Structures are given as structure tokens and as C-alpha cells.
Amino acid sequence: MKPPSKTEAQERADQIRAFERELQSLEHERVVALTEEQRRAIRGHHEALLTTLADTFDIDRSRREKQLSLGMRIASFLGALAFAASVFFLFYQFWGKLSTSTQVVILIAAPLLSFLATMVISQRDQSGYFAKLAGLVSFACFVLNISMLGQIFNITPSDKAFIVWAAFAALLAYACEVRLLLVASILCVIAFLSARMGTWSGMYWIHFGERPENFFPAAVVLFLIPQLIDHRRFSGFASIYRTLGLLTLLIPILILANWGMISYVDADPDTIEKIYQVMGFVLSAGVIWLGIRKEWPEVMNTGNVFFVIFLYTKFYDWWWDVLPKYLFFLIVGLTALLFLVVFKRFRKTGMLGVGGAGA
């Protein structure tokens, strides 16, 4: 059966290599001995499969190829950011010397041409690195397009720009399977939904960040998207939705747990902080449980991180000023040890699944 995504194809290739190494070990220890015919059949099947997977998904067939791929990913990421920055600065350098109509034509043509170029490149580039570069440049051109039109014509800033940027980034992300663009799209969606929440509550939209509760609806929406829409064909997309959804929920709760004054709730700030602290503990523990149960390692890890942060900030509040520092850090270390013991017990009793939906 053909794997639906590059991740699954890469996992299959890694599985084949691991199988070959394990088979060698078993033969060396005389546990099993394959006949020449069996060996030829397995080798032939694996070769054909790896060739097909490499042609279709451009997977890494060896450890060396894997290391080179990592290097290419880093180069692609840095190159994409640099090109995007270059687009911005290039326009800023010369726009003052152009007439308004020329500025408008260039601003509209840039994202159009770069979008078309991205589509052409993504058809021809199996590896996806060049498509990622082109896609990010196209997104940068579109952001520049709208923001510069706003400057040229002195248009009142609006949160609606975020939703069109989100839509364009999502389009590119899904067309070219670029996770960085999905992250850009999600960040724009978060900004838009939170700004809308702020506007509906009566504030000027630019101040949406001053009320962290504005982010909660966006968090819920993001977390539910991969549950409602199948993302198996898009490697790592589901994990990104879940992780960013959790961050959008837990970071505001962490802020409110320490700064109750900025909550919508009209109550004593100390009381608000206590409520959010309890909520933070309960939610992060719930997230850990959910991550273990559903075999979502990114969810479990995010829950872990925030549980520890909530715990250590409470330790700090209770004991930093009262205990000698060595004792404070001893308690922190002992707590970490306790976590280790608990997780080891989980592992032993098989509560952690083997493997999982990796990014």
C-alpha cells in the first residue's frame, strides 16, 4: 500500500534499514538462517520499494543522505527568511522614487508572479526545498503588497489584513506542503480571531494582546481542526495545529496566573491569579493524559513543559524568599526526580504507546 505522506515513506525506509541491520545480527547470532532465494527476494523487494519511495517522495535512503537533508532544510529555512527580508528592504529602498501607479503595479505584480513561480517550482521540485523558498518569498510579497498599499494610501489599520494573509499562507502551505507557511498562517489566524474577540468586547482591536482571554477561542479552533479534517497526507501539519493550539491556550493562562490585573474578569487580581493557576495545573495535566492516550507526543511534551513551568513558578512564589537557595534548588531537583520515577512507572506499565504520530 502506498504511504500517503513523505513522513510515512521515510518511516518505511528507516524500517527497512533497521530490518536489514537486525537480520544481520540474528544471522550472526545463528538465531535464523535465510536461504539465498529468500535473501534475494527480500533484497529485490526492498530495492524496488526504496526506489519507488525515493522517486515519489525524495526520501533519505541512508544516514549520510539524512544528514545532508538536515543541512538542506536548514539552508532552505535560512535562505527563505533572507529572501523574504530582502524583498521588504528592496522595496523600501526604492519605492520613494516611484510614482504611485508604478508602486501599485509592482506591489500587485510581485505576489502574483512569485505565486505562479512557486506553483511551477513545486511541480518540478520533489525535494520541496526550493518550493519552500519560493513559497515564503511569495508570502512575503503578499504581506508587503497589503501593508505598503496601506502606507501609500494612508489606510486605517485593520485586523482584516490578517485573515487574507492567513488564507494565502494556508494555500501555499497546503499546495507545497511547507510547514513554516502553515505556522505563518496559523499565527495570522490567531491574531485575527483574538483581535475580533477584542473588538466585540468593546476595545480598540490593536490592544487585543492586553486581554489574554481573547486568545482562548482561537486555541480551541486550532486544536480541533486536525480532529475534524484528515491531515494524514500532510506530514507534520496535525502536530503543528495541536502544538500551536495548546501554546495559544497555555501561554495566556500562564500570564494570567501571574498577572490577574489584565483579565476580563472584574475581581480581585489575587483571586483571578489563583483561579488561573489551578486551571493551568489541571489543563496541563489533562493535556499530558490526552497526549499519552492518543499517542500524540507533541501534546504530551507541551503538557509536560507547562506543568513544570506552573509548578516551578509556584515553588518560586512560595519559597524563593523564605528558603536558602541551596534548599530551594534541592526541592526543584527532587521534584524532577519524582517526575522521572513516575514516568518510568508509566513506561513499565505500558501506558506510553510505542511510536506515535510524529511531525
Next chain:
Amino acid sequence: MGTALILATNAVVLLGVNSNRSGEPDAAVTLTERELGFPYRNVSARENSGLALRVNWRVVRMDRRAGEFGLDSLSQTTWLDRAKLAALGFDVTEEADTLEGKRRYRKMLPKEVLVVLEYDGEAHRQMVGQAQRLLDGETALLAEHSGEQEHVKRVKWATQELAREQKTSSRLFVIDAGTDHGELRAKYADRSRYIIARGQIRIAVTDRAGEPPRFSGIVQGVAIESVTVPLEYRSVLDPLVPGGPSPGLDTSPRYVVTLHVGRRLEPWIAGIRGI
């Protein structure tokens, strides 16, 4: 689909621009360098060949007494009283001298409203009058304490303040706010003197020792912060930009700008000429 999204978004933006600039402008005011000044110079300006003039707006501040130094809040006004704040949609039923009241007002976020900017009108005359009274007061104090350096300094400072108000400070003042454009325009009908723009009002709590806490309105910002200069007018301003003198006490404004504000309350420059 990407192509359609790009084209559709740009069409919406440009149609909005056209809608803003069609018909009679909501305001057409001739301002000078005092009100529309060059941007503050910084490193990034070298990387940016565009030019946007900075809108310098002010509010009439509370009268300062002779002998008092110190900075007043430049955006605290006398006309944003309780009734006005209530009319703008703020819940101001609580008193600021209770713990709950103080907390509630400190938590309140800015609201977007419509503000009225007056050019070279009564507000500016008030400020000139204040500066004159301040100078008269300091001069009288100097006469009582003749020779004292402190009072000599104060008279010099008050003289400079008056000169600033008369010659170089902006004459564009935020004088009113509301939520209905029609009502505001009916009240301030002169489109060559009054600009209606979007702005933000915030509540501030003043809590000084020895005085009961009180809240007041602050003009947090005006949506028109800067106006981009089109290429056709750059020839007037470009010779003035790098190394050009900023208006000091003895320097008059070097240019006038005809500023139009459209139906969507978005401005554009309709003309610039040197003085």
C-alpha cells in the same frame, strides 16, 4: 485560487481608496510644517526612500501656574469629563476613590471613537494666552525676587515657551470626541478648519499624595499619525530633508500642505508648496 485571492484583495483595497477619495472631501485643510513635520530621523530612514510627514496634534493642557515646573500630561484634557466619557461608551458610574473603582479604571482599555481636530482656532489661542499669563507671572515673581538666578531662568524659559506657542508649536488640537460622524460634522461644519478622524480615548487614574484619586480621559492616539508624500511633491521637500534646519525659535515653517480627508476619514496630500 491564489491568483484570485491576490487580485480580489487588491481590488477591495483599491476600491476602498477610490471610495474614500470620491466626492467632496470630508475636510480640506491647509497645514504648515508646524503641523505636518518631517519624521524623526533614525537609522532605518537610510533604508527607506519613502517620506511620510508626521501629524503633530496636541490637546489644550491644564493651565500651569507661575513657579511651577514639571511636565503636564500632554494628552490629558479638560473636556474629557465624566459626562463626555459616558457619552463615548465608558462605564464611569464608579468613583475612583474606592479600591474597586481604582482597579476598574486602571483595567479599562482604550476605545476607538471619532475625534475632532481644530486647526489654528480657539484652542491655539488659549495656549498662547496660557503662555502669556505664565510669562507675566514669572516676570512678576522675578521683580519680587530680583537677581535670583532661579527666577531669571524661569523667565527665560517662559519667554521661550511663549515664542514656541506663537511661532513653532503645532496649531492642530484635538478639541472634541464623539461616536456619530454626522453629529460632529454638523457641530464643526467648517471643513477648512476642522478634521474628523478616528482616535482612541483611554481613562487614566491620577493618584497623588494628599489628593483624592480621580480619573480623567486621555487622548491616547489619533489614527492619522503620518501621511505619505506622493512622488510629485517630493521636489519641494527633498531639498529640505537631510541637513535641513528644523524649525527653531527663529525659523518659520518652510512649506504648506493641503491635506484632504475622505469619506472613510483617510487622508491624502493634495498639494505642497514651499514658503
